[in-house]
Amino acid sequence: MESSANHDPVVNGATNLVANYQSGKISRRQFGKGLLALGLSTGAASAILAACGGSDSGTSDAGETTDTVASGEPKVGGQLREGYNRDVSKHDPITTNWYDPAFSCIYETIVTDDYDGNTVPQFASDWSVSEDGMTYTFTIPEGRVSHSGGAMGAQQVAEILQTIKDTSFIGGVSTVPMEGYSVEGNTVVLKMKNAWLGALNPHKTGYWALANIDTWKAAGGADPSSTYGTESADGTGPFTHTEWVPGSHTLVTRWDAYPGSNTPYITNKGAAYLDSVRWSVITEAGQRATQLESGELDTLIGPSFADLERLRGNPDLTVIQHPEWSGYHLTMNRDYPEFFGDQLTRQGLSHALNRQGMVDAILFGNGDPTYGPFPKTDRQYEPKVEEYNQYDVELAKSKLAEAGWVAGADGVLERDGTRFEFDYVVEDTTEQKQVAEAVAQQFKEVGVIANLKVVDRSVWFEQASGEGRKAAPMALFFWLWPVPLDILVIFGSSETIPVPNFSHAVEPTIDAAIDEWRLAGTEEASVVASSKFQLEWADKLPYLPLMNQYATFVHQNYVKNWQPFVWNLYPVYNDVWMDK
Amino acid sequence: MNLFQRALKNKQLVVGSVLGLVVLALGAFGPLIFGAYDTQDLLLGHKPVGTPGFPFGTDALGRDLAARATYGIRISLFVAVSVTAIAVVLGTTIGLIAGYVKGAVDTVTSWIVDFVWGFPLILVAVLAAASIGSGLVPVILAVGLVNTVAIARVVRGEVLGISEREFVVAAKAGGYSSVRIVFRHIVPNVIPVALVLSSYYVAVSIIAEASLSFVGLGAQPPLPSLGQMVSDGRNFIRLNHWEATIPGAVIFVMVLSVSLIGDGLRDLLDPRLRTAVERASAT
Structure with a gap:
């Protein structure tokens, strides 16, 4: 993993480049261009070059890097x-069960x-919390509107937030x-209990x-018959919802009236540089890297780990990797008590x-085994x-024997x-099938x-989320959340049976830890509270934790400022431009 | 020259039979030699052909590709034989009835046959899977249904022709029952057609099963259908192409063998049947 200890994407990128340069995978010129693409100054790039490659920085390299700087002004279009x-989820924050990168384009969060x-502002220009922690x-x-031209003042923001709280199951x-x-x-005021x-x-x-x-x-x-998020979506982000075709693609186009972001680290304070962004759904793992290498794609979220070494060796591409707040878990439906009702069996x-074997074989080492609910890189x-x-x-067999299980003929x-013997539901993606097998x-x-x-995917959700024994005895699921x-x-809460407590597990000690966490000021x-929650989970096993993977992104080097980082699931697209 | 001697002189039949015997032997004894198809060793994933202990290499989960491919042959043959048996029995029966009875029965039967024949195999398979779930049973039913109507179409055409032949007309004039005429005079003339068609549809069934498994509608993991193995292996085509190449090659050899046997049988039994088979192939 490139950056398990450091979450700064610039440092991550520079570290990758140094490793690739020192191993001979990229040339000095490509190394210099890469550093500049990361936004490092010519001086800083030269210093790193000197440190990594000796002091014989030729004039041609210097000339190349200067040219890159000269052409480094953001280009509009494309x-x-x-x-x-x-696959894509509907662009409705309230009813979706997943949110895709298009959300980062269409919408802003407060x-x-x-x-x-x-925490820094995004739609809000400022925020504060009272000393007692009871009021945010x-x-x-003033004067903000959404893509449709509708007002997005404090009243509208408070109403949508309250609707989310009251309506969205999450x-x-x-x-x-x-x-x-x-x-x-x-101002919008959030009062706490x-x-x-x-x-x-x-x-x-x-x-x-x-x-x-x-x-x-x-x-x-x-x-359920609403067309919001499929035929239309109306946010305040730099791009507008244009096409949404499940199984195929999503398209957003630049909103020219975007007034610019309040977020400090977003450098582009006006409309987006790109004309549009199109996401192609590629659920076949092996296809993703191939399409990027052939030039059909500019950027890629989630290449197959089998292709990662090859992609890292490609001088035209940059691989970005960091911890991901995600995990593979197995549900064990407690409404099948004959299988999963007792702790010893679980x-x-x-x-x-x-778990380590699965990380090595399926994720090619790009992840960690998980023995409790959290990925080990969580704070x-x-x-x-x-x-x-x-x-x-042997311990597994003895626990099962102790639970009363004996081998049949x-x-x-x-x-x-x-x-x-029970049914075990898994979503039809390359990685999940491998994990399940x-x-x-x-x-x-x-x-x-x-x-x-x-x-x-839709059938999986239907079969995993039913009440009682309508839900499958076991299901493999993958979660992703910041x-x-x-x-x-x-x-894990007993309040959320059957969805999203797919295991229908009622564990009083886990509930108590959750309550304690919710009272943590x-x-x-x-x-x-978090520690109690994790230890109770690891012991009581409402789910079987398996492993978590590292977030991995790849882009063509002509794509600039496409910088996914550990605290956001997806890149910030308003800053992205292409130098081609 | 008797039939056996003529068969030995038929190169297609000989080559096809040899290949077929090799495939059958692999399917019969492979799993006994190479062991269980689902034994995994997570430390031994993506090994190439020739790895000690794994002559065909391993897949992503360290499972022996030789064991899986040879078990996959069993699945392919099981589906192909099941489908063809269903299709030949039902298709021949339907074709016989429609072609001999004619009239409204023929009209209705032909309409149903044409209706089913108009649906792509994949759509029929999806509908079957949606009705009864994924797995080998819906594959057998879907491919069996489509192949049944294909055979029924050809047999009906043959029966229509044979029914006008002098010996059938004479039998009718002699007052023999329809059952006797069908079983004594028509069926023996249709059987060679059905036999040759069956060899063709065994090959079709192998490909259909592999195709449906490739798109996830066939055998469910961890059962090692050859089509599913190709599908899984293509994700690692740049890392270890053998994971897709080995099952792909096995499918190729199986289909080639059955096709050669079919062509050889056709030439051996009745060269005039070429027209009927070519007509079936064209559809």
């Missing part, structure tokens, strides 16, 4: 063609993260400590994107899984979870006349049969 490793993970105040700039369950939003002059350190985090996600509430209502609101299954990661769920087949475990085979080695059902705890509490209290 369509950014981006490969995307998932605040966001900077490169260091600090967001200043809304909004409702992840904002329990919030009382509600009101308007005071040109109790001080809570995590109050701002949901506001930075696509699920809290600021849509024009009137347009949203007119298109059908939360009704622990037995967990010990049967070679609140509790390393003591690693005392649980380690790979130990064909080696498959049985208990009280029930054979340990690897898991199923490891279960088989301890006498448990998990019959794979490979289905598309702040792990925010989302994992709603997967200080960093220390939050860490303590």
Whole structure:
């Protein structure tokens, strides 16, 4: 991984370039161009060149780099063609169950993260929190409108935020400590039920994107027949919703009336440089890199890890990698108590899984095993979870035996006349199928049969999210969220059965840890609660944690300022331009 | 020269039979030699052909491609034989009835056959999978249905022609029952057509099963369908092309073998059948 310790994309990029240059994968000229593309000054680039390659910086190289600087002024125009490793979700923050990179173009959030993970304004021009942590105040700039021309003042912002809180299933369950939003002059005021350190985090996600509430209502609101997010979307971001074709692509085009961003690190303070951005859905892992290498794409989100070494060696491309707040988990539907009702059985299954082996084989080492709910790179990661769920087949067998399972004539475990065999639903993507197959085979080695059902995304959601035994006994799922705890509490809370607590797990100690976290008004209290939550999860196993992968992005070197970083899921497209 | 001697002189039949025997032997004994198809070793992923202990290499999860490919042959043959058996029995029966009875029965049957024949195989397979779920059963039903109507079309045409022949007219004039005429005079003349067609549709079924598995509608993991192996392997084509090449080559050899056998049988049994088979191939 290029940057597990450092979250600054410039440093990450420079580190990559140094490694590639020193290993001979790129030339001195390409190295210099790369440094300048990262925004380093000529002087800084020369210093790094000298440090890495000796002191014989030739005049031709210097000339090349000077030319690059001269041509470094942002160029307006062009369509950014981006490969995307998932199917597209509807562009409706309230009803979507996933948010895609197009959300970063169409919408703004009220605040966001900077490169260091600090909260900075986005749509709001300023924000503050009261000393007792009970009131957050967001200043809304005057005269702002959405793409449709509708007003986006404090009243509209407060209304959409309140609607998200009241209507969105994710909004409702992840904002329990919030009382509600009101308007005071040109500010939106968020009142809390109790001080809570995590109050701002949901506001930075696509699920809290600021849509024009009137347009949203007119298109059908939360009704399943609504056309909002599919035929139209109305935000305040630098691009407008243009085409949305599931399974194929999404297109957004520049909004010329965009007044510029309030976010400090976004350098472009006017309309976007790009004419449009088009995301192509490429769920076949092997196709993504090929299309980038052949020039059909300018940028790529989520290349196959099998292709990464080759992409890193391509001097025309830059690979960006950093920790990702994501994870693969297995649900175990507690409404099948004959299989997953007892902790010993769940622990037995967990010990049967070679997580590091799966990271090495499937992610090519680009990830980490997870023994609790969090990825180990999270700021609140509790390393003591690693005392649980380690790979130990003998321990797995003994736990299962202790739970009363005995091998039948064909080696498959049985208990009280029930054979340990169940259906196991997995989404039809290359990586998820591999993970699912690897898991199923490891279960088989301890006498448990998990019959794979490979289905598309919508069917997966339907089969994983049913009530009671309508949901599949087991499902593999992948989550992605900027702040792990925010989302994992709603997967583990007994308040959210059957969705998104797909396991239908009721664990009082996990609920208690969640309650404690929701009452945490200080960093220390939050860490303590988070630690309890993780340890209880690792022990009680509402889900089986598997592994998490590193976020990986690749771009052609002519694409400038396309800089995904660890605190945002996707790049900021308003700064992006192409030098070709 | 008897039939056996003529068969030995038929190069297509001999080459096809040899290839077929090799494939059959691999399918029958391969899994016994190479072991279980789902044994995985996560430390041994993406090994190339010739790796000690893995003559065909390994896939992403360190599973032996030789074991999986040879088991895949079993699946392909099972589907192909099942589908063809269904198609030949049903298709021949439907074609016989429609061609001999004629009239309204023929009109309705032909309309249904043409209606089904108008649907692409993949669409029929998707509908079958949507109705009863993914797996080998919907593949067998879908491919079997489409192949049935294909055989019914050809057999019906043959029966229409044979029904006008003198020996059938004479039998009718002699007052024999329709059942006797069909089974004593028509069926024996249709069987060679059905046999040759069946060899063609075995090849079609192998390709259809591989295609449907390639797009995820066939055998479900971890069952190693050859089409699914090609699909999985293409994601690593630049890393270890053998993961796609090996199952692809096995499909090629199987289809080639069955096609050669079919062509050889056609020439052996009745060169005049070439027209009928070519007509079927064209459709």
